[in-house]
Each structure stands twice: as C-alpha cells, then as structure tokens.
Amino acid sequence: MSLPMTETVTDPAETAPPTAERSYPRFAKPQRVAFVQSSWHRDVVAGCWESFVREIVERGIVASQVDLFEVPGSFEIPLHVQMLAKTRRYTAIVAAGLVVDDGLTGFVAQTVIQALMDVQLKTEVPVFSAVATPHSFERGSPNTEHFRQHFATKGADVAHACADTLLSLERLRGQVAAGIV
Template identity: 70%
Template structure:
C-alpha cells in the first residue's frame, strides 16, 4: 500500500469565531467552542486489542495515545483495551489472528510504520500485512482495523519524525472512530439477524 501524506493544515487562532460581550452573555473575545459530540453507547460490553509494532515506536505510539483518548470518548474505557507490542508490522497479522481466535475481543486494531529497504520491499511488506489482516477479519468474523502506514518517503530526520508523529495522531483518532462505528453497526446487525429481520 502506498500512502501519500500531506502536511495537515493548521488553523490560526485568528480564525476562531469571537463573541462580543453583548452576545450570549460571554466575556469579550471568548472563543465559541462547539459542543462536545455525543456518541452512542454500546448495548453490550466491548473489548479491543491494540497491536502495535515497536519499529519506530516514538512515531507509532502517537497513534496508540490518540486512539485511547478517542475510543474513551466513544464509551470504550481504557480498561477495555488491551495493548500488545510486536517487533515489526510483519508480525502483527499472526498476533491479531491468535487474539481473534480467543473470542475475547470484539475488535482488533493494528498500528505500524513500514519504511526502509527500498520502495518495493516496504510496499510488499505493507501490502502483505494489510491482506493478512483482512484474511484474519474474514476468517474469524472479528473486525480488524489498520493504522499500518507506508509513506513514500521517510528519512531519519527530526522533520520527518515530527511530521509522522502528528500524522499518527490523526490516524489514531480515525481508527478509533472507524472501530467504534463498526462495532455499533455490527451490534445492530446482529440484533436484526437474531430478530429475523435480515
């Protein structure tokens, strides 16, 4: 898998809407904050396994940290997420398969950064990992989510490390959203199947 990454846009504080003291009883120049989103609660308890590659841990761990914060906002507490670490992304699928077969987890999330060794090698590794994770999902019927990324260009520099750390924060939030939404969808679907609706 080949992923092109672009620098995320950063909004300046001057773009934040301001409220005058005469409006809504706020103090002058108080930023208007949107209300916290309300996420649906689960009918049954959920348990998630988060499998992280240790290669480039300082970058990949940003995904885990952001995931844990976002998934908690979506009513899966940190105590309901078990964390696992493997040497590299290539080792994630087998770990995910063994975890899925335990039937303890309602979802598995994988995170890793595949770089180095030339364009064909790291693309091959990433494609292999993604395909294997899909196979685990289809064989076990436990949803598997991937935040395994393969940038076209990655250099061992402070600039690249900083950029990808920020990018993995975004990916952590996105994978938590996908995980929670899918678990809600599967919960509804299983209820419909049990009721004979579908």
C-alpha cells in the same frame, strides 16, 4: 487605538456559548479492543495509540477494556492479530505500524494488509489498520514530526471507524438474531 486603563478586555472564549458535547450512541454490550503496535519506530507510532485511546473512551469504550500489545515490527502484526481474534475475547482489533522503505516496502505493506483482511474475514472480528507506508522516511529528518502527527491523526480516525463498525455490527447481529435480516 489603546484602551483606557479602566476598561477591561473580555476574552471571547469567556463569552462564547459553551461548545456542545459530542454525543455518540452507546453500546448495548461491553466492548473489548486489542491494539497491536509494532515497536519499530515506536517514537513515531506511539501517538496513534494515545489518540486512539482518548477517542475510543469518548466513544463509550472504557479504557480498561483496551489492551496494548507490542510486536517487533509490522510484519509480525498479523500473526498476533490472528491469535487474539481466535481467543474471541476481543470485539475488535487495531493494528498500527510504520513500514519503512528498504526495498521491500510494497511487499511488506501489501502482505500485512492482506493478512489483516484475511483474519477479519475468517474470524468475523473486525480488524482496523493504522499501518502506514511512507514513500520516504529517515529517522531524525524534518519530516519525522510530520509522521508523528500523521499517526496521532490516524489514531483518532481509526477509533471512530472502530466504534462505528462495532455499533453497526451490534445492530446487524441483533437484526439477524431477531430474524429481521
């Protein structure tokens, strides 16, 4: 069926009710986050940083309070995370990297994750991992775009986990200080 020339078609987006803005609880104190990213396969991992910053700002942390640090590879991430945690300058630290299967994948990935867990438990600075270990990865293969998308999604996910954890810890520390817990 064709419409007469005098009728107009209304774009559904123009008539739809406006979407509700997402509302998140605000922090009582300023937060500062370090983002430690491996530069190995930067073209794949970079989307994680970009989506992380976009989401963490939406969650109430000012972009100027998020610092990016690059390291050569994922194996180097834990030492940098530990040094940053010890400064007490950061309320949270995020690690992002791609561990590629070269016969050591299980060792490297397990070592990195365990070291990140050790850092957060020793320093009480929450550490979040966006370190991925695909079963197979070849640069330039059709699945490279899949991994780019994965890291972009992971960045948003880790931003939400980071903000939620910081809010939870802020409340818990307040309760501990007040003698409630």
